[in-house]
Amino acid sequence: MLKADGQAHAARTLWNLLHAWWQMMPREKRSLANADAAIRQARQDIGFLEVLPAQAAQAVLKTYVRAWQNCWGGRAGAPGFKGRFRTVMAVDIPQGRDLNITRVHRRWGMVNIPKVGRVRFRWTKDLPVGRHASSESRITGARLIKDALGWHIAFRVQAVEGRPEPHPGPEVGIDLGVTVPLALSDGGTYEHGAWLTKKEKARLLRLEQRAAQRKRHRRPGERTSRRLHRTYDQIAGLRAKAKRRALHWQHQTTTAIARTYGTVVVEALTLTSMVRSARGTVEEPGKNVAQKSGLNRSISREAWGRTVAMLAYKTARHGGTLVKVPAPGTSRRCSACGLTTPGSRESQAVFVCKNPDCGWSGNADYNAARNVLHLYRMGHALVPAAGRAVVRRAQRVKPAAARQAGISQHQAGEHSKSSSGSATPTQASSARSPACWLSGAPTRTPAPPARTPRTASSRC
Secondary structure, eight states: OHHHHHHHHHHHHHHHHHHHHHHHOGGGGOOOHHHHHHHHHHHHHGGGGGOOOOOHHHHHHHHHHHHHHHHHHHHOOOOOOOOTTTSSSEEEEOGGGGOOOOEEESEEEEEEEETTTTEEEOOSSSOGGGGOOOSSEEEEEEHHHHEETTEEEEEEEEEEOOOOOOOOOOEEEEEEOOSSSSTTTTTTTEEEOOOOHEEEEEHHHHHHHHHHHHHHHOOOOOOOHHHHHHHHHHHHHHHHHHHHHHHHHHHHHHHHHHHHHHHEEEEOOOOHHOOOOBBBBBBBOOOOHHHHHHHHHHHHTTTTHHHHHHHHHHHHTOEEEEEEEEOOTTTTTTTTTOOOOOEEEEEEEEEEEEOOTTTOEEEEEHHHHHHHHOOOHHTOOOOOOOSSOOOOOOOOOOOHHHHHHTTHHHHHHHHOOOOOOOOOOTOOOOOOOTOOOOOOOOOOOOOOOOOOOOSEEEOO
């Protein structure tokens, strides 16, 4: 795939040349036609740009113009130059007729890449090829992407999908955490172990120590040695392997939730503020900076935003709804009496209500998930994140005083269902008081499959 490397570097160089041209040109001359003419002239003047197909060069131009449109629309920042080591190497193949995809056998296929030739790739998903292709279901293009584990190809498929039927499943509230990644309001949890084994962690530590030692002995301005580059590549490979396993777990977990529940309620978290550094300024230095840095790394490692994004499109695909509710107070408020009493959160996992009239105790993450669901039922939901066009109307629930008195007949039926349980590492349940307003037996935690993750992209 050395030819693919050359095309990726040519695409990055073309982006940088286009960005420099855009900055030098007056505003009235920044048009798509003038940019296209500049690209054609650059391909004639600069020899190594010829390795990039003409269609891929046009795709670079379209991507650059779309980046500015997103900037003007307030959806992203202004595009800039792409560095050699900080940029993901990628090549776009906008025309599907040039691919000529054939399936060799069950696990492998062949694809034609312009100016590269026939390349074998791992067949990980059914594609509309041959007799399976039609005018409504066909491949319109592809994209080559390189990461630390090698080259991958992602196909763009055009298909007609019907509107899904409304999901008849129940409602569920989800609390996102670090110790317990996903805690559900019905008592179930989704947890995972370390993404790397003990041997892989030890190897990663050795490689990081080796890289730091070699970097320490490098003189200022001296080029990085091949040995140090090789060490960096090995570190990136281990981290990419951990990320792929995390993606696999997230896909399996979110798919199971979208298939089971009709309405999924999550907190509207501002992650950028949550992972902000506590370093402070010179005049007002921060406190517990190291502890806050560790918490920030743990939050970033769990990738809550990616989990919510997966739930958004998967619930819509299965006919469900994803709703966001305000996040403040869900971890400190008692889900039984609805009051926030100081000192109720005794530890990370234990919640004991200090209200003399309540005294409910249970798992803290389970309590927060019940509060998340209760906010939706009380009508405090924000704009639905994704799902059906007609959002299911939230079921109205009595206020906290009425819940505590137990005057609702519906809640009386729920009180009869409540029971006590023991908290286990994979299932958070707790003893519930007669004032409990949310019922439901704990569900078993589905074990993530141990197979190798399969994504929409294939490895060359």
